[in-house]
Amino acid sequence: MRRLPPVLLEDGCPRDLLSLVRTILAACKEISFRVGQGELSGVLGSTLDENIQGETQKKLDVLSNQLLKDILLESGYVKAIASEEEDYTVAGEPNAKYIVSFDPLDGSSNIDINSLVGTIFSIMEAPEGSDAADPSIFMQPGRKQVAAGYVLYGPSTMLALTTGKGTRLYTLDKTHGSFLLTQDFVSIPEETQEFAVNMSNQRHWQTPMQNYIADLLAGDTGPRAKNFNMRWIAAMVGDVHRVLSRGGIFTYPTDTKDPKKPNKLRLLYEANPMAFLVEQAGGLAIADGQPIMDIEPDAIHQRVEVILGSKNEVEKCLSYYK
Numbered sequence: 001m002r003r004l005p006p007v008l009l010e011d012g013c014p015r016d017l018l019s020l021v022r023t024i025l026a027a028c029k030e031i032s033f034r035v036g037q038g039e040l041s042g043v044l045g046s047t048l049d050e051n052i053q054g055e056t057q058k059k060l061d062v063l064s065n066q067l068l069k070d071i072l073l074e075s076g077y078v079k080a081i082a083s084e085e086e087d088y089t090v091a092g093e094p095n096a097k098y099i100v101s102f103d104p105l106d107g108s109s110n111i112d113i114n115s116l117v118g119t120i121f122s123i124m125e126a127p128e129g130s131d132a133a134d135p136s137i138f139m140q141p142g143r144k145q146v147a148a149g150y151v152l153y154g155p156s157t158m159l160a161l162t163t164g165k166g167t168r169l170y171t172l173d174k175t176h177g178s179f180l181l182t183q184d185f186v187s188i189p190e191e192t193q194e195f196a197v198n199m200s201n202q203r204h205w206q207t208p209m210q211n212y213i214a215d216l217l218a219g220d221t222g223p224r225a226k227n228f229n230m231r232w233i234a235a236m237v238g239d240v241h242r243v244l245s246r247g248g249i250f251t252y253p254t255d256t257k258d259p260k261k262p263n264k265l266r267l268l269y270e271a272n273p274m275a276f277l278v279e280q281a282g283g284l285a286i287a288d289g290q291p292i293m294d295i296e297p298d299a300i301h302q303r304v305e306v307i308l309g310s311k312n313e314v315e316k317c318l319s320y321y322k
């Protein structure tokens with residue numbers, strides 16, 4: 001099986017970008033080890049702190065953030081970072097080429113039940129001559145990503161990665177510490193009979209989403225004339241991994257539950273990297289009727305609607321909004 005470096009170099013990936021990806025993966029291997037140790041790691045449970053978004057931080061959120069932040073800032077490859085667990089962007093090497101946004105631990109509510117969690121990351125180039133301390137260097141649409149991926153800490157530790165030359169899956173060989181290519185050129189089936197949404201929010205959705213999901217639930221007795229299955233892992237990494245593995249539609253739609261927070265998922269370090277992986281695998285990733293990666297961000301912790309997955313099913317869902 002092939003290791004990640006030669007695969008990326010064959011794609012024409014610049015050596016400094018490869019080194020940056022490997023730097024991120026070094027931290028992820030450490031997180032994978034801690035997650036695998038579970039109760040023995042001493043990092044389960046909550047802290048007494050909240051992040052800037054008002055969410056209680058788990059010990060593993062804080063630890064994962066620290067591991068990624070330290071290794072990235074010490075590497076010299078990174079001009080600045082933006083993290084879910086950092087209130088503001090953090091400046092790195094002033095002359096470095098890249099900026100990295102990340103969700104150090106996605107699926108935090110799964111930590112204490114020994115269920116799926118992961119790390120999501122997005123890499124862009126900093127604008128020429130920009131100031132490392134200027135947060136506006138992150139205000140670029142997702143189309144500008146040069147690499148994006150996630151590491152899923154599941155029964156096996158897997159990496160999904162794209163540098164714009166398709167999406168590939170790698171599995172961590174824990175005996176040697178290498179990520180080995182286990183699926184070349186992921187292709188999401190265009191058709192599906194599986195959807196993922198947190199149904200408990202149903203009454204708060206906008207009418208088009210209510211109607212769309214109602215028709216899926218009606219199954220072969222409804223207008224779709226076929227039965228749909230539902231899955232919800234409560235970790236975007238897990239749900240998107242299933243979509244990459246066997247297709248499906250995943251959505252966290254706009255809702256009215258909390259008028260101050262109409263959307264849940266964050267653009268820079270959740271929606272954008274997942275959109276890049278999904279589009280590179282032949283799927284669609286949409287928010288408010290436009291491709292997620294075309295959105296011009298205006299804040300580092302900006303939240304967006306997410307509808308992604310199998311092409312024909314995402315288009316079907318969007319047709320309810322017309």
Ligand SMILES: O=P(O)(O)OC[C@H]1O[C@](O)(COP(=O)(O)O)[C@@H](O)[C@@H]1O
Pocket residue numbers: 084103105106107108109198234235236237252264
């Ligand atoms: O708890 P809910 O409302 O089902 O939300 C689940 C969603 O929240 C998230 O866990 C948010 O990520 P964090 O754990 O990084 O805050 C997504 O991964 C997931 O899709």
Ligand SMILES: [Mg+2]
Pocket residue numbers: 103105106107236270
């Ligand atoms: Mg998350």
Ligand SMILES: [Mg+2]
Pocket residue numbers: 061084103104105106107108
């Ligand atoms: Mg998180």
